[in-house]
Structures are given as C-alpha cells and as structure tokens.
Amino acid sequence: MSAPEHSHFSSRNFPEAAKELLADSQLRKNVRHATDVIQAKRNRVVAELPDWEALRDAGSGIRAHALAHLDHYLAEFEQNCTRAGGQVHWARDAAEANRIILGLIQRHEAKEVIKIKTMTSEEIGLNGNLEAHGIRAHETDLAELIVQLGHDKPSHFVVPALHKNRQQVRAIFQREMHLPELGDKPEDLCAAARTYLREKYLRIKVAVSGANFLVAENGAVCIVESEGNGRMCLTLPDVLISLVGIEKVIPRFRDLEVLLQTLPRSATGERMNPYNSIWTGVHAGDGPKEFHVVLLDNGRSPILAEAEARQTLKCIRCAACLNVCPVYHQTGGHAYESVYAGPIGAILTPQLHSMEEGRSLPYASSLCGACYEVCPVKINIPEVLIHLRGKVVEQDQKTLGGKLGFWNIGMQAAAFVFESANRLSMAQHLGQMGQKVVVSKNGFIERLPLMLSGWTQTRDLKALPAQSFRDWWAQRESSGSRPTNTAKEGRRGE
Amino acid sequence: MASESEARGAILSSIRSALRAPAEHDDGARQAEYEGLPRGYKRAATLQGEALLALFTHRLIEYDAGVARVPRAQIADAVARLLGKRGLKRIAIADDLPAEWLPCGFQFEKASAFGAQQLDELEGALTGCAVAIAETGTIVLQNAAAQGPRSLSLVPDYHLCVVFAAQVVETVPECFARLDATAALPTTFISGPSATADIEMTRIKGVHGPRFLDVLMVE
Numbered sequence: 139m140s141a142p143e144h145s146h147f148s149s150r151n152f153p154e155a156a157k158e159l160l161a162d163s164q165l166r167k168n169v170r171h172a173t174d175v176i177q178a179k180r181n182r183v184v185a186e187l188p189d190w191e192a193l194r195d196a197g198s199g200i201r202a203h204a205l206a207h208l209d210h211y212l213a214e215f216e217q218n219c220t221r222a223g224g225q226v227h228w229a230r231d232a233a234e235a236n237r238i239i240l241g242l243i244q245r246h247e248a249k250e251v252i253k254i255k256t257m258t259s260e261e262i263g264l265n266g267n268l269e270a271h272g273i274r275a276h277e278t279d280l281a282e283l284i285v286q287l288g289h290d291k292p293s294h295f296v297v298p299a300l301h302k303n304r305q306q307v308r309a310i311f312q313r314e315m316h317l318p319e320l321g322d323k324p325e326d327l328c329a330a331a332r333t334y335l336r337e338k339y340l341r342i343k344v345a346v347s348g349a350n351f352l353v354a355e356n357g358a359v360c361i362v363e364s365e366g367n368g369r370m371c372l373t374l375p376d377v378l379i380s381l382v383g384i385e386k387v388i389p390r391f392r393d394l395e396v397l398l399q400t401l402p403r404s405a406t407g408e409r410m411n412p413y414n415s416i417w418t419g420v421h422a423g424d425g426p427k428e429f430h431v432v433l434l435d436n437g438r439s440p441i442l443a444e445a446e447a448r449q450t451l452k453c454i455r456c457a458a459c460l461n462v463c464p465v466y467h468q469t470g471g472h473a474y475e476s477v478y479a480g481p482i483g484a485i486l487t488p489q490l491h492s493m494e495e496g497r498s499l500p501y502a503s504s505l506c507g508a509c510y511e512v513c514p515v516k517i518n519i520p521e522v523l524i525h526l527r528g529k530v531v532e533q534d535q536k537t538l539g540g541k542l543g544f545w546n547i548g549m550q551a552a553a554f555v556f557e558s559a560n561r562l563s564m565a566q567h568l569g570q571m572g573q574k575v576v577v578s579k580n581g582f583i584e585r586l587p588l589m590l591s592g593w594t595q596t597r598d599l600k601a602l603p604a605q606s607f608r609d610w611w612a613q614r615e616s617s618g619s620r621p622t623n624t625a626k627e628g629r630r631g632e
Numbered sequence: 633m634a635s636e637s638e639a640r641g642a643i644l645s646s647i648r649s650a651l652r653a654p655a656e657h658d659d660g661a662r663q664a665e666y667e668g669l670p671r672g673y674k675r676a677a678t679l680q681g682e683a684l685l686a687l688f689t690h691r692l693i694e695y696d697a698g699v700a701r702v703p704r705a706q707i708a709d710a711v712a713r714l715l716g717k718r719g720l721k722r723i724a725i726a727d728d729l730p731a732e733w734l735p736c737g738f739q740f741e742k743a744s745a746f747g748a749q750q751l752d753e754l755e756g757a758l759t760g761c762a763v764a765i766a767e768t769g770t771i772v773l774q775n776a777a778a779q780g781p782r783s784l785s786l787v788p789d790y791h792l793c794v795v796f797a798a799q800v801v802e803t804v805p806e807c808f809a810r811l812d813a814t815a816a817l818p819t820t821f822i823s824g825p826s827a828t829a830d831i832e833m834t835r836i837k838g839v840h841g842p843r844f845l846d847v848l849m850v851e
Binding site (some may be wrong): 151172176187188189192193195196198203207209210212228230234238258278280281284297300302303304307329332335336340356358364365372374384390391392394396406408411412413414416417421425433435439440442 | 635636639640642643644646647648649651653657659662665666669670671672673674677695722725744745749751765767768769775781782783786787804806807808809811812815816817818819820821822823824825826827828829830831832833834836838839840841842
C-alpha cells in the first residue's frame with residue numbers, strides 16, 4: 139500500500155506552533171469562550187441521562203466490535219448499498235480518492251459543487267485539488283463558509299470557526315459577499331449566509347459530503363447536522379458523492395439508537411441536533427438520482443494492528459475531548475497543524491501518517507485523562523498517547539542521531555543507574571556532592587544547567603537531602619535499634 | 633475501473649492482515665459476539681399518557697418550536713388557525729395527505745413532483761410524521777404516508793407537522809424499534825427549527841432549513 143498523503147501539513151512541531159498562537163490573545167479568548175459554553179451545555183444534558191455510562195459502554199462495544207470485523211462489515215455495507223442503488227468506490231489514499239471524485243464530477247460536466255462539512259475532504263485536500271481542475275467547491279456549513287471565505291483553516295471539527303468572533307466574521311462576509319452594510323449580530327450574519335447559499339442549493343447539481351455512520355445491515359448512510367445545509371446538499375442535487383473513512387461502519391440500523399444519543403449530547407450539548415438524515419442508496423422521486431460512496435483508507439487499516447492503537451478508530455468525531463482538554467483550551471486547534479486537532483488529533487494524526495508526521499503531537503498533553511472521561515465511546519486517549527510516545531522513542535533509537543541524542547543517552551544512563559542498588563547509591567552520593575553549586579540558600583534548586591534547564595524554567599526542584607532514605611535505613615539496621623536522633627536529623631533535611 | 637477493484641482488494645487484505653483475521657469468516661462467532669455486546673441502557677418507556685405528552689411538549693418548546701393540542705376532529709380548524717396567524721397561504725403537502733386535515737381558504741399544493749425552485753416559491757409545508765421522541769423533542773419523517781419527499785419539509789420557510797399521540801414514544805431506542813421495518817426509506821429526524829451556534833456559540837434559529845416549526849399534537 140502506498141504511503142498516505144495528507145493536505146496542509148507543515149513541518150513545524152507542536153511546541154513551536156503553540157508558542158506563536160499563545161501570543162494571540164483574541165484567539166485564546168474566542169477559543170476559551172466557545173469551549174466553556176459547549177462544555178457547560180454538554181455537562182447539563184449528559185447529567186440528565188441516568189444511563190449515560192451504560193450508553194458509553196454500549197457505544198464503545200459497538201464501535202470496537204465493528205472494527206474487529208471491519209472487513210466483513212465493509213463488504214456487507216457495500217453489498218447492501220449497491221443493492222439499494224448506490225455505487226461504492228474504494229480509495230487506498232488521498233490521491234485515489236481525489237481522482238475518483240474528480241472523475242465523477244467531470245463526468246457530469248459540473249463546474250461547481252456544494253459541500254457539507256467533511257473532515258475526510260479536508261484530510262485529502264479535496265477543495266484545492268478540485269480548484270486546480272477548474273471546479274469551485276462551495277462550503278455550506280456556516281462555520282466552514284466563514285473559514286473558506288476567510289482563506290483560513292478549521293480549528294475544531296464541530297465548530298470549525300470558533301476562533302473567530304462576530305466582528306471578524308462580519309469583516310469576512312462584508313468583503314467576500316460584497317455587503318458593506320452588513321451588521322454584526324449573529325442573526326444578520328446567518329441571514330447573509332442563507333441568502334448567499336440558497337441560490338447555490340437551487341442551482342448546483344453535484345454535492346460532496348462525508349458521513350457520520352454507515353450501516354452494514356442495510357447499506358444506510360447517516361449524517362448528523364444542525365443548519366439544514368446538509369439536508370439541502372443531500373436531497374436537492376442530482377448527484378451526491380459521500381467520502382467516508384472505512385472505520386465509520388456500524389453493524390446494524392438499531393445501533394444508531396446508542397450513537398445518536400451520545401453523539402449530539404457530546405458534540406453540541408443538545409439532546410438531539412436539529413437534523414439527522416438517514417437514507418439508503420437512491421429513492422425514486424426523493425433526493426439524488428445518483429449516489430456514490432467513496433470508502434477511504436488513507437492510513438487507517440494499519441492502525442487496526444495493535445490493540446492500544448486500534449481504539450483510536452472508534453472515534454465518532456464529537457470533539458468533546460477538544461472542549462475539555464486543558465492544552466486545547468490554551469492553544470486552540472491550529473497549533474496541532476493537522477486536520478484533526480485536540481487529544482484525538484494528537485493520537486490520530488501521527489498514526490494516519492505511519493508515525494512519520496505529527497510526532498510531537500503525542501506529547502501535546504498533560505495526560506490528565508479528562509478526554510477519556512468525556513469520550514462517548516470510551517477511547518482511552520492517555521493510554522494511546524503513552525503507547526505512541528513509546529513508538530516515537532523506539533523510532534528515534536533506530537537513528538544514529540537519536541541514539542547519540544541527549545535524551546536517549548540520558549535515559550539509557552538512568553536505566554543503567556536504576557538497575558542496580560549500588561549504582562543508585564553511588565549516584566545519590568555523587569549528586570549530594572555535585573548539587574552544592576546549584577542549590578540556593580532556601581534549599582531549592584532554582585536553575586539547572588544546560589539540557590536540564592527546561593525542568594526548572596517553571597518550577598523549583600528540591601535539593602537532595604543530606605542523608606538518603608536508603609542510607610538511613612542501612613544505618614538503622616546496623617545499629618540494631620529504633621530510629622535515632624541522627625536519623626531524625628537526616629530526615630528533617632528532606 | 634481496474635484500479636478501483638484493485639484498491640478494494642488491497643484495502644480489505646490490509647485490514648485482514650492488521651486484524652490477523654482468518655481466511656474464513658466465522659459468522660456464528662461474530663453473531664454471538666454482537667449479541668453479547670453490553671446493552672444496559674434504557675430501552676423501554678417509563679412514562680405514559682399525559683406525562684409523556686407533557687415531556688414532548690416541554691422539549692419542543694425548549695427548541696423554540698410552537699405546540700398546539702387538538703382533538704382529531706379539529707385538525708383542519710387548527711391548521712387554519714396556525715397558518716392564518718402567520719399569514720401563510722401557499723402550502724406544500726404530500727400527495728396522500730388526508731383531505732380532512734385541509735381547511736378551506738388556503739392554496740395547498742401537492743408538491744411531491746415539484747422541483748426545488750418551485751418549492752422555494754411556497755410559503756410553508758404541512759406534513760404528518762412517522763414517529764416522535766418525547767425525551768429529545770424530535771419528530772421523525774419518512775418518505776411514507778402524509779410525509780412526502782424530504783425536500784418538502786426543508787425548502788419552504790415554515791413547517792407544520794401533525795403528530796398523533798399514539799406516534800409519540802419516550803426514548804430513542806423505542807423510536808428505532810418502530811422504524812426498523814421501514815429503515816430503508818429516506819428518514820429525517822427533526823429537532824426544532826434549523827439552527828446554528830457557529831458564531832460565538834449563540835443559538836440562531838433558521839439557517840437553511842425552515843426557520844419556523846409548529847407541531848400540532850392530536851389526541
């Protein structure tokens with residue numbers, strides 16, 4: 139299988155990108171406001187359900203089962219979708235998916251398409267590719283429209299423009315829709331988007347979407363949305379093309395009874411989002427005459443191999459982990475420099491790239507575990523983060539630079555010392571003598587030298603005590619008595 | 633396309649090798665594993681009658697939908713009152729909408745065959761529903777009796793939906809149990825008017841779908 143390709147990925151690592159974004163106080167204010175509001179709403183509607191934990195267990199079970207039999211359920215979906223009049227395509231990577239979609243659009247001689255917000259199309263860089271072939275893709279989700287007209291990038295996968303406030307949105311719409319008189323009330327901005335897009339819904343004949351779920355049992359596709367732009371795109375045009383990750387399949391129609399409870403409550407803090415659409419293939423006299431599903435692998439299938447990593451693919455893209463993450467809260471989504479931001483992005487992105495890109499992302503977390511607690515399908519994100527950190531280290535150890543790097547040598551040295559009681563004791567004695575040059579009068583080390591300086595940048599380190607516990611214990615054993623004054627004195631230094 | 637069938641084979645074999653799946657599927661084992669999945673969540677109703685309808689009404693109002701309750705014999709009168717209040721005249725309906733729901737003095741268009749452009753010129757839509765969920769304030773429409781194609785309840789700016797008390801269930805799982813037999817039909821779950829919170833997380837009614845939703849609950 140060829141290497142997966144992904145769009146707009148930069149070579150900067152997370153700390154570099156985050157540092158720059160942390161300086162943007164308007165952005166931080168907007169992100170903080172949005173995530174606070176969603177979290178409060180989410181907590182309220184989750185608390186309403188006494189069976190929430192049982193729903194999480196069920197959702198986790200359904201998704202894990204689907205992944206464990208993914209080949210079977212994909213084939214079953216394909217068969218049933220085809221039987222219902224849909225056409226199923228398979229794309230190993232972004233290039234194949236782009237080629238298939240472009241071919242379908244060109245076959246209908248369309249110069250414009252309307253789009254429902256879809257992460258997979260971001261992932262394969264669809265809009266840019268279509269543009270290069272003279273096809274204009276119009277985003278129809280309000281936030282995606284803001285992002286597209288603002289020549290910006292999405293920063294959250296449920297509310298992609300949460301980093302923009304109303305004045306910023308107004309400025310974009312005034313410029314791009316030629317509406318100099320436009321007000322900045324959210325109602326005015328919505329009305330402008332409604333008028334701008336309605337003409338397109340009624341005119342454009344090809345639509346592109348993603349999907350939230352594929353149902354193996356009957357070939358159904360489910361899309362969850364709020365504004366009605368999704369319904370417009372998937373019922374009014376003649377041709378609908380849905381680009382969907384292979385992991386999105388679930389076994390049965392009735393499994394939606396779980397996921398359609400947990401997804402809206404987790405994603406937008408609503409009991410149910412305004413619109414869910416579920417359909418199978420094509421239906422005479424209702425909706426598109428031609429329906430295509432493009433199943434996208436693009437680095438997903440290898441993730442199934444390891445149990446710790448596989449759970450990543452259970453994700454139903456609710457973004458609750460972003461909203462609750464103390465790191466995301468500070469940096470917003472752009473610092474992750476990938477289509478998928480936040481804790482789930484930190485584990486998904488590097489894996490989709492076979493651990494060749496986004497290698498700093500598994501470290502973009504304090505491992506506090508809040509993401510796991512809110513996850514509606516119980517992805518143990520901290521466990522995956524640690525697993526992936528291990529992989530990064532293993533990879534580094536395979537290169538000469540990595541082998542001779544400070545961290546590897548330091549860790550190897552630490553392992554060597556901790557392996558033996560004598561070596562540890564010797565190291566402690568050396569430390570007690572050596573630390574004299576760095577310990578301040580207050581008994582703390584306020585600044586470590588060279589490579590170790592990072593540790594003391596934001597905290598003080600306690601000096602080693604005059605007598606270690608191990609020395610005290612040895613002394614106590616050899617004197618054959620209960621703790622003595624000297625021992626107490628030794629301990630006082632700790 | 634040759635490369636596509638090649639892609640299909642490559643993806644499925646990559647999945648199988650990652651899963652270390654045996655060449656032959658064991659359907660029985662998979663079935664048993666599926667049946668054994670945890671299902672400890674609430675699947676049956678705890679509310680009935682008036683309490684159930686009260687919850688449904690409360691949830692609809694929270695979404696800014698309008699709610700009116702009438703006995704079966706007064707559907708047409710209530711439709712006339714609700715449309716009249718908003719000054720709406722030209723209303724889209726499904727071809728098989730019961731004639732006794734329709735009051736005089738309005739222009740009801742059997743719009744199933746209408747294109748989007750024609751629908752856009754109408755002022756509202758009147759439909760029935762397949763089932764309604766009290767807990768989430770949701771009405772579910774399918775392309776079936778009195779409901780018509782999906783565009784009907786989408787393009788016009790106003791949607792009036794007739795819901796019979798017997799169609800209201802309490803929970804989402806009960807709804808799916810009722811839909812199971814007709815799962816292949818185009819299905820839309822509607823919870824309140826079209827809305828967005830994309831700008832500063834402020835909920836705004838009516839972006840692209842109908843800005844106004846009324847539910848006529850019939851006992």
